[in-house]
Amino acid sequence: MSAPHGPAWEFLLLFVVVIGGPLLLERARAPGIIGLLLGGYAIGPNGLGWISHANDTLPDLGQLGLLYLMFVAGVELDLALLRAYRRSAVSFGLLTFAVPMAAGTAVGFTLGWSAPAAFLLGSLLASHTLIVYPLVRGAGLGSDPAVATAVGATVLTDTLALTVLAVVSGTSGSDASTGEVMVRLVAGFAVLGGFCFYTLPRAARWCFRRLGGERTVRYLVAVAGFLAAAVLAEVFGIEGIVGAFFAGLALNHLVPNEGRLMDRIDFFGAAVFIPVFLVSVGLILDPRVIAEPRTLGLAALFVVACLGGKVLAAWLARVLLGFSGARAGVLFALTAPQAAATLASTTIGYRIGLFGTTVVNAVLVLILVSLVVSPVAGRRFVRRVPRPSVTDRPLGSRVVVVVSTVDPSPEVFRVAARIAAPDGGVVHPVLLRRESDPAHDAAAVSALEAAANAHGVDGAGAVVVDRSLAAGVAHAAAAHLATLVVVDGPMWSGTAGVASPAPVLEYRGPEGALLHPPAPPDLAGELSRRASTPVDA
Known part of the structure; x- marks a missing residue:
């Protein structure tokens, strides 16, 4: 038998620190980042010496983590x-x-x-x-x-x-x-x-x-x-x-x-790359020097x-x-x-x-x-700063595209993406089904996401089942905290008694789009400019 050594041992130490360091410090109400630095010290040459000065693996991974952090x-x-x-x-x-x-x-x-x-x-x-x-x-x-x-x-x-x-x-x-x-x-x-x-x-x-x-x-x-x-x-x-x-x-x-x-990007950064960089910095940490x-x-x-x-x-x-x-x-x-x-x-x-x-x-x-x-x-x-109104959210911050088929008009996604782009917003595709329609399956969501991805849309697909298309549109808008809903076709016309929490843009193909209230008077002009298609209020 021999003492633990080699890449498997080093990576085990690394991930134990990544898991345990932040948890211990956060329980003590200290920032988790400090746990990664202290963990790097603990396993490093100035601590227990399990990672020596001659080790190149963790510093090289730390350099990759540094690049990832700045990205x-x-x-x-x-x-x-x-x-x-x-x-x-x-x-x-x-x-x-x-x-x-x-x-x-x-x-x-x-x-x-x-x-x-x-x-x-x-x-x-x-x-x-x-x-x-x-x-x-x-x-x-x-x-x-x-x-x-x-x-x-x-x-x-x-x-x-x-x-x-x-x-x-x-x-x-x-x-x-x-x-x-x-x-x-x-x-x-x-x-x-x-x-x-x-x-x-x-x-x-x-x-x-x-x-x-x-x-x-x-x-x-x-x-x-x-x-x-x-x-x-x-x-x-x-x-x-x-x-x-x-x-x-x-x-x-x-x-x-x-x-x-x-x-x-956040997941892999938070789980691996950025913690590895912080642990590699901790290898340099020396409490004896700090105490001087x-x-x-x-x-x-x-x-x-x-x-x-x-x-x-x-x-x-x-x-x-x-x-x-x-x-x-x-x-x-x-x-x-x-x-x-x-x-x-x-x-x-x-x-x-x-x-x-x-x-x-x-x-x-x-x-x-x-x-x-x-x-x-x-x-x-x-606590002392007044909260802004929810209506102050940018128009394109959360755009929901509601379609009734997995093969919708490609232009509806392009219009939604153009509207969201100036605000750095996200577009969520939603497949709408009536309660009387046949049951959907996972393949339907995958097909919808594939159609959206082909036009640069990065939001997660979802399915909404409701008693009517209009009610489904309203519920999809509420569930996604939408700032704007773009519907493919006449799903919203003649919807007395159904209110959407966000403006609804009914896309009608080459002839343009129709905007339904609630909406400020100048919203139609802004949408026309962004979407590059005529919008009637």
Whole structure:
């Protein structure tokens, strides 16, 4: 007999930590992410030593998890909110980046660091991760102006932080002149931008429509997309996480936040890739280093520079943008957490020799403090912000397509997809049956989903059985919390006594569509513009 060793043993340790670490910490009312970091320490060379310094498997998987984390950060952002509140988002984004950036850079220079190390420290303190956003959205504030501003600002702050990272990593340890490095980086960003924002979305859309009937295909296309962007970035000396983040932004409008593809991306990210990255970071964690006065002193400086900068930026937003005190508090709660880009920049700074073990452990203390402070602040200020009306939801956020056959008109899905696209919404196909109709089977739902997938629709199919088609339409709208219902054919005409909770658009083929109340007066014009088909109110 011999002691456990080899890949099976290492993966067993990894998944035990992934399962048990967050559970134990969450029972102690601490963020689950800390359990992954502590679990990585426990099995790592500074803990029990079950994973040695010579192990390459977990660090390599951690690198893949880092790319996945940055891809998810880009694909999950609500770009519709950015467009709606772009002025306040850009203004606040510059504030919440510039203030901590300046403070962190000043700390670096005060400590006698080199310029690249100081700038990298400033950029990682200036970024943020929307860890508190689910809490805020769950409280019904997803469309609040302050929340929308913070979400939109995330695009700017993370892009700027990753740009600084790309410049610093590209110039550090290179024998080329600064001018040559900058030319290479500019050319790299141009090529990367063209690939991510022009080629990748078109290639993905083609694959989704031609191959999207298979549930795994869309997910694999998304994974291949961000890996291709990461490889292309590295060809030009840009960190792969920049390419992964840009790929997420580029595919954002093709992956609705409530669609099935996003469910798969979130599932595999939360279950495997992102936890593996966090555990791999925990391998570097060393409590002996954290307990040193120098580490604690650095951590205190980082906390003051980061959280102090975020507080000042939120206060300036209150003064300059006219937010209330409660909304300014929500801005701080959303932009204070340090996780994704912070860990990414710290890991890369350690890898290229700009940061030592002491700095890495001090940053981990900062992350811990930010993850404790932010939810507390979020819960406190969220209670004081008025809830928006349910009717304020964007028109295309949840579109339900109701059909009575598994072979409906292809154009009805195209119309629904066009309406949902500007709001980054999801389209759910629903097969409607009367109680007197023959029973349906699973093949009917699969056929409906296949027909929808062929036209870029990513929502989950469902069957509604009711006493009449009109009642079925109303119940389907209520069950899916629809903002708009698109019906294929005259299912809604002559429906006295039946009320739908959402406007109903009756698609009539080439002759156009008929809009049924309740609907604002200008809704028909907006639908005509989006759907590219005449709509009569």
